[in-house]
Amino acid sequence: MKRIENADMSEYTSFRCGGKADLLLIPDTPDELREALLEATGNNGASSEGEDKARGVLMLGNGSDTLVRDGGYRGTVIKLGDGFSRIEIKGDRVTAGSAALLSQVAKAAAAESLSGLEPLSGIPGSVGGAVFMNAGAYGGEMKDVLESVTALSIKTGEITEIPADKLDLSYRHSVFSDTGDVILSAKMKLTQDDKETIEARMKDFTDRRNDKQPLQYPSAGSFFKRPEGYFAGKLIQDAGLRGMSVGGAQVSEKHAGFIINTGGATASDIIHLMRLVQNTVYDQFGVMLEPEVRIVGEE
Ligand SMILES: Cc1cc2nc3c(=O)[nH]c(=O)nc-3n(C[C@H](O)[C@H](O)[C@H](O)COP(=O)(O)OP(=O)(O)OC[C@H]3O[C@@H](n4cnc5c(N)ncnc54)[C@H](O)[C@@H]3O)c2cc1C
Known part of the structure; x- marks a missing residue:
């Protein structure tokens, strides 16, 4: 597991500013993630102290919706590493690890003639951050395509698959802001369409972003x-x-x-x-x- 002490958060957030985090841990497997949580909180969640101590842990995705104040973060930042960035496509289902970028997932889906992620394809976040925020754009949001999420409980260390209708998804909100659990992967249900048409829609959304933002x-x-x-x-x-x-x-x-x-x-x-x-x-x-x-x- 990669560990960086006094990690400069300006390097990990899209605002390119902010102070240093005491410790940044980058786990690549669920076991390393449990180890990271254990180190950050002093327990793996099994004790009742878990919830309070867990406040010293900050999950970070691609840092594109996070601003770290100049005094930095007194605690541990955990960013899921490349081991959590696998994209798997079976039929019309796409399962993507939390560290995969939404743009990469949309591209992989388009290559398999799967539609549904076009409006979200230009959002510069990770899958984990997009689920957490229920990210959305141009009339679409994660909620529209999400079938289930695999998450690790910060209290028990257990991994469970949670159906999307149990995630309390609403405008820029999910249950994860209440539980603090770690999103490991997301399963999305897409629909077959013509590949060129999907790619043209993605290009149109990209052009609109370039034009307006x-x-x-x-x-x-x-x-x-x-x-x-x-x-x-x-x-x-x-x-x-x-x-x-x-x-x-x-x-x-x-x-x-x-x-x-x-x-x-x-x-x-x-x-x-x-x-x-x-x-x-x-x-x-x-x-x-x-x-x-x-x-x-x-x-
Ligand atoms: C140029 C630009 C354009 C944007 N356009 C849009 C847009 O059109 N629509 C939109 O909705 N947003 C937009 N955003 C905001 C941002 O990209 C999204 O909110 C995105 O989903 C955040 O993902 P991230 O991985 O960068 O999250 P981060 O900023 O890293 O994290 C966001 C939140 O998610 C939590 N989190 C991240 N990963 C996990 C995980 N694995 N488990 C548990 N919690 C986690 C973090 O703790 C944090 O609270 C834009 C940002 C930029 C810079």
């Missing part, structure tokens, strides 16, 4: 959740905040829903800008924007 800058995508009945980007734009910056953090000129790192932004710059946006939008429209980005670590 500031992809040349580090970010975590849309910073805020979509408030009921509104679009966060439109509210931010209408509040006159497009281009507003704090230090190296800026409300993107191209897409006001994105906060970008224009170079040298600290996590603190991003969080100050987030608060400025929240307060201004609230004062003007009475809507409190809630971050979609998971903000962790010490001030």
Whole structure:
């Protein structure tokens, strides 16, 4: 198992900023994962202390929806390694390890003429992160294709397969934010379609992203959740905040829903800008924007 002490989280998160984690462990097998959890929490979950101690563990996927504060993370970050990135296709079922990237899974599915992942193919996350967040785009979400998830209980170390309808999947939410269990793999049910048509749809979604999103800058995508009945980007734009910056953090000129790192932004710059946006939008429209980005670590 790979272990990195004082791991610089700017290297592991798409915002490219943030402090250091005390320890980063990269397990490649379920046994190594149990070992990592044991080391991080002081037990494998069998004791009743498991839940409290487990707060010192942060699961990280591709880091594309996570912002680590500048003081870093006092505890252990666990990122599943390549051993968890297998993609297996049988008939219309695709089973992908949590560390596989959504884009790789979508590509593999398209190669087998399987449709369903096209709208999600441009999301720069891992399968684990996409299940955790119930990631979605262009009218599709993980919930639409997910059949079941294999997860390791942080309390007992047991591995179980959980049907999708038991995962409490809703807008950017799954049961895993409550349980803290580790997602190992996801089984998706797709549908047969013409390969060229699938690839053309994927290209169309990619073109739309390139056209609308500031992809040349580090970010975590849309910073805020979509408030009921509104679009966060439109509210931010209408509040006159497009281009507003704090230090190296800026409300993107191209897409006001994105906060970008224009170079040298600290996590603190991003969080100050987030608060400025929240307060201004609230004062003007009475809507409190809630971050979609998971903000962790010490001030
Ligand atoms: C340019 C850009 C565009 C984006 N566009 C979209 C979009 O269109 N739609 C969308 O929904 N999101 C979008 N995002 C946000 C992000 O890519 C998604 O939320 C993605 O699903 C996060 O996956 P990740 O692996 O990077 O997660 P991370 O940021 O690593 O983790 C996210 C959460 O999942 C948890 N987690 C990760 N892996 C596991 C695991 N194996 N077991 C348990 N918990 C785990 C983490 O603890 C964390 O709380 C975008 C981001 C960027 C940078």
